[in-house]
Amino acid sequence: MANEILDILKRNQLSVTDSRRNILELFQHTSGALAHADIEKKTGDQFDRVTIYRTLQTFVDKGIIHTIPTADNSVLYALCKDECTQGHHHDNHVHFICDDCNTTYCLDHVTVPEVKLPKGFNQKRADVVVSGICNNCN
Numbered sequence: 610m611a612n613e614i615l616d617i618l619k620r621n622q623l624s625v626t627d628s629r630r631n632i633l634e635l636f637q638h639t640s641g642a643l644a645h646a647d648i649e650k651k652t653g654d655q656f657d658r659v660t661i662y663r664t665l666q667t668f669v670d671k672g673i674i675h676t677i678p679t680a681d682n683s684v685l686y687a688l689c690k691d692e693c694t695q696g697h698h699h700d701n702h703v704h705f706i707c708d709d710c711n712t713t714y715c716l717d718h719v720t721v722p723e724v725k726l727p728k729g730f731n732q733k734r735a736d737v738v739v740s741g742i743c744n745n746c747n
Contacts, residue, residue, distance in 0.1 A: 613637070621671040628656045628664045633673070642677050642685035642704070642713035677704045677713055678736050687715050701735070707743035714743065 614633050618625050635651055636643065643651075648661050656664075665686055668674040677685040687704075703719040706712070721735045 617673060621673060623667065623671065628660050629667075631655065632661065632664050633668070636674060636686070636688045640712075640714070642687040642715070644683060644685050677715075678738065679706070679713075680738075680740075685713050687713070703737045703739055705743065706738060706740045707746055708740055709742055709746040712743060712745075 614630055614637070615625060617633060618629055623629060631652060632648060635648060645658075645661060645665065648665070649656075649658065652661070665674065669676060669686070672689055674686045675689050677687060679685060701721050703716045703721060705714045705716055707714075716739075721737045724732065724735060726732055
């Protein structure tokens with residue numbers, strides 16, 4: 610696992626810092642998505658809010674993690690599973706939020722349906738978030 614984290618950082622031309630290594634490790638040990646507050650809680654006093662925010666933003670910019678919008682206008686983060694690269698996310702899949710446990714899952718094999726846009730409109734991104742009860746709470 611440690612080698613995989615180092616490979617991800619090096620492949621994305623990022624220096625290896627404690628915050629990057631530890632936050633990336635958190636994502637690899639979590640099956641669902643994480644909010645900034647989740648990361649703060651799980652890392653304790655190791656890193657301040659700004660360090661966590663900057664690390665998350667760097668990971669999004671490099672295509673290591675992607676953002677997931679929520680109904681309350683907050684943002685969740687999850688590891689990119691496809692071959693995302695800097696500035697080019699290819700995580701075109703549906704996200705599922707469980708109403709009971711609040712876990713957010715990336716449904717990698719459920720693609721976002723094609724949306725027919727009016728002439729002159731160009732789609733950059735489509736987010737589909739489905740809510741309900743997950744298989745663990747069912």
